[in-house]
Amino acid sequence: MYREDGKQAESKCDIGFIGLGVMGANLTLNLVDHGYRVACFDLDQAKVDGIIEKDVQERGDQAARVEGCSSYTELLSRLTSPRMIMLSVPAGAPVDHVCSHLIDAGVQADDIVVDTGNSLWTDSVEREERYKSKFIFFSTAVSGGEVGARFGPSLMPSGNPYAWTRIEPVLKAIAAKVDADTGLPIESFVPGKPVLEGEPCATYIGPVGAGHYVKMVHNGIEYADMQLICETYQIMRTALSMSPSEIAQIFRRWNDGKLNSYLIEISAEVLEQMDPQTGAPLVDVILDKAGQKGTGLWTAVSALQVGSPAQTITAAVFARSISSLKEERVAASEVLQGPDVKPLSEEEKRNTINQLEHALYCSKICAYAQGFQLMAVASKEHKWELDFGGIARIWRAGCIIRAVFLQSIAKAYENNEELDNLLLDPFFSQQITEYQSDWRQSLAQATLAGIPCPAMMSALSYYDAYRTAVLPANLLQGQRDYFGAHTYQRVDKPAGKKFHLDWSDPARPQIAVKK
Numbered sequence: 306m307y308r309e310d311g312k313q314a315e316s317k318c319d320i321g322f323i324g325l326g327v328m329g330a331n332l333t334l335n336l337v338d339h340g341y342r343v344a345c346f347d348l349d350q351a352k353v354d355g356i357i358e359k360d361v362q363e364r365g366d367q368a369a370r371v372e373g374c375s376s377y378t379e380l381l382s383r384l385t386s387p388r389m390i391m392l393s394v395p396a397g398a399p400v401d402h403v404c405s406h407l408i409d410a411g412v413q414a415d416d417i418v419v420d421t422g423n424s425l426w427t428d429s430v431e432r433e434e435r436y437k438s439k440f441i442f443f444s445t446a447v448s449g450g451e452v453g454a455r456f457g458p459s460l461m462p463s464g465n466p467y468a469w470t471r472i473e474p475v476l477k478a479i480a481a482k483v484d485a486d487t488g489l490p491i492e493s494f495v496p497g498k499p500v501l502e503g504e505p506c507a508t509y510i511g512p513v514g515a516g517h518y519v520k521m522v523h524n525g526i527e528y529a530d531m532q533l534i535c536e537t538y539q540i541m542r543t544a545l546s547m548s549p550s551e552i553a554q555i556f557r558r559w560n561d562g563k564l565n566s567y568l569i570e571i572s573a574e575v576l577e578q579m580d581p582q583t584g585a586p587l588v589d590v591i592l593d594k595a596g597q598k599g600t601g602l603w604t605a606v607s608a609l610q611v612g613s614p615a616q617t618i619t620a621a622v623f624a625r626s627i628s629s630l631k632e633e634r635v636a637a638s639e640v641l642q643g644p645d646v647k648p649l650s651e652e653e654k655r656n657t658i659n660q661l662e663h664a665l666y667c668s669k670i671c672a673y674a675q676g677f678q679l680m681a682v683a684s685k686e687h688k689w690e691l692d693f694g695g696i697a698r699i700w701r702a703g704c705i706i707r708a709v710f711l712q713s714i715a716k717a718y719e720n721n722e723e724l725d726n727l728l729l730d731p732f733f734s735q736q737i738t739e740y741q742s743d744w745r746q747s748l749a750q751a752t753l754a755g756i757p758c759p760a761m762m763s764a765l766s767y768y769d770a771y772r773t774a775v776l777p778a779n780l781l782q783g784q785r786d787y788f789g790a791h792t793y794q795r796v797d798k799p800a801g802k803k804f805h806l807d808w809s810d811p812a813r814p815q816i817a818v819k820k
């Protein structure tokens with residue numbers, strides 16, 4: 306048996322794990338792969354038995370390192386002190402339920418309780434305060450789904466810096482690894498043979514709450530990324546009459562280039578999948594109603610609250626909402642007319658596919674720009690001092706939005722820590738300059754064909770608004786002042802000074818309009 310921190314294994318367990326759903330069980334097995342002995346507990350005894358069996362299957366009786374517990378008290382008694390206990394339970398009330406059971410069971414003030422769920426970041430802030438006399442509450446957001454949890458997730462830890470010094474070796478061991486030079490993941494999916502080299506995708510994000518905020522924005526970007534891929538699929542499917550497998554081939558080709566990412570890769574796989582029951586492409590059998598657990602919505606709400614434009618993320622959340630109105634859409638499709646569409650020649654189709662690759666890429670840059678801009682606003686507001694280069698680096702592997710492209714984002718922030726917006730980075734601004742015509746053409750074509758592209762269009766509008774020196778908000782301020790005396794600032798006076806015009810004054814100077 307080995308442990309990466311070099312310590313000898315003791316008779317007691319190193320870590321306690323509560324909540325053995327898919328994520329919890331896989332994180333436990335990942336810890337075990339790295340030499341930690343883990344005491345486990347779940348309200349469902351079958352899950353405890355299941356993980357012990359799995360550990361024995363993978364490692365054999367002699368080397369098994371998971372111990373099952375039948376109560377919170379037993380779990381605490383099996384751990385070396387000061388204890389480290391990880392939780393993987395649904396966000397919200399279940400986290401507090403577990404915390405209060407741990408208090409009843411005798412958790413100590415220097416024990417650390419690490420929440421690994423998809424918690425709302427403000428809940429983490431409240432929990433640190435609420436439990437501070439009982440134990441150290443720490444949070445570690447986890448991305449990567451079940452495979453990531455098992456073989457290397459991306460981790461976004463935040464909270465008490467002392468707790469971090471104790472948790473750091475554990476989290477860095479189980480995290481996904483990347484080749485620092487290429488930014489590419491170093492992967493192994495063999496139980497018991499974890500990746501030991503490379504840069505770990507786990508870095509201290511900041512005070513409690515910061516890690517879950519960053520994970521929330523990760524998910525907002527994930528929503529946008531997924532929706533953009535889906536819109537691109539829809540254009541190929543509808544305007545270019547391509548089959549799912551033809552589109553899968555295009556995605557595979559794109560995956561060899563600048564769009565290389567986990568989400569493009571799995572989209573190709575989904576499109577190639579046949580339905581075992583009907584033999585039809587599975588995508589045609591899956592009902593077009595998107596679910597959501599709330600993290601995209603939280604990102605959109607936060608963006609609205611702090612006033613940081615994140616329209617592509619918000620559009621992606623609304624795209625899921627409109628998808629869920631299936632019955633209404635079906636009825637509306639019988640009533641509401643779209644445009645007449647002219648079929649495209651083979652050459653036009655080829656051009657459109659090439660343009661779409663660039664449209665997706667430019668839109669993706671904007672979605673990430675919005676996510677990073679939102680984190681920058683939150684960082685300033687909460688004094689988190691987020692390291693954006695570091696965040697991009699830990700998203701290069703393990704997480705759902707992992708992509709080659711994140712290496713370029715990391716570089717952008719390494720070159721300029723004060724970068725106001727990713728769009729202003731010389732590499733990204735040059736990329737959009739080069740490809741924007743294709744982006745605009747793709748959207749023009751989609752519009753003429755009546756294909757909805759809410760995320761892609763919002764991305765282009767974001768780009769155009771961000772690069773426009775004078776927006777029509779001058780007229781808007783005039784309207785506000787007219788009906789509500791809400792005042793306006795002037796271009797020729799110091800910022801912040803407010804002006805109001807008496808709109809009811811018949812003598813106010815007006816441009817003569819010919820009637």
Ligand code: 6PG
Nearest residue numbers: 448449450524597598599600705
């Ligand atoms: C991740 C995922 C993970 C989960 C999403 C799904 O990073 O591993 O984002 O957190 O899959 O919460 O979210 P929706 O159900 O809202 O799509």
